[in-house]
Amino acid sequence: MMMTEDEFKERLTPDEYHILREQGTEAPFTGKYVDEHASGIYRCKACGAELFSSNAKFDSGTGWPSFTEPANRENVDLREDIRGGMHRVEVLCKKCGSHLGHVFDDGPKKKGGKRFCINSACLELEKEV
Numbered sequence: 001m002m003m004t005e006d007e008f009k010e011r012l013t014p015d016e017y018h019i020l021r022e023q024g025t026e027a028p029f030t031g032k033y034v035d036e037h038a039s040g041i042y043r044c045k046a047c048g049a050e051l052f053s054s055n056a057k058f059d060s061g062t063g064w065p066s067f068t069e070p071a072n073r074e075n076v077d078l079r080e081d082i083r084g085g086m087h088r089v090e091v092l093c094k095k096c097g098s099h100l101g102h103v104f105d106d107g108p109k110k111k112g113g114k115r116f117c118i119n120s121a122c123l124e125l126e127k128e129v
C-alpha cells in the first residue's frame, strides 16, 4: 500500500508525522505507551499494520516502549542508520515505510537479547477485549 505524504499528513498529527515520516524521536518518558501494561496488539499509527504484541513488551527504563521482538518479523524492515555519527539499526514499518525507532542488542538475554526501542507516537494499541 502506497500513501502519499499528503495522506500521511491527513491521518497524523504534526508530531506523529515528524517522527514517522522524518525519522524524528519523541523525548524520553513522554510517550503514552512507556508505562502501558495492557494486553493487546500495537499497530502502526500510520497504516494499521500489526507490529508488536504486548507479550513482548518490557520495562527497559529508557523512557521508550521497548519490545524483545516484533509480532511478525515480516511486518518490519531493518536498515543501517549512521546519522549523527552513531551506528544504529533503524526499525521501519514494512507496509508503509514509516520510521518506528531503533533496535539495540542490550535487551533481556533470556528473550534473545534484542531491545526494539519504539516511539509511542508510531503506535496505536488495540487492547484485547
Ligand code: FE
Pocket: 044, 045, 046, 047, 048, 049, 093, 094, 095, 096, 097, 098
Ligand atoms: Fe505502517
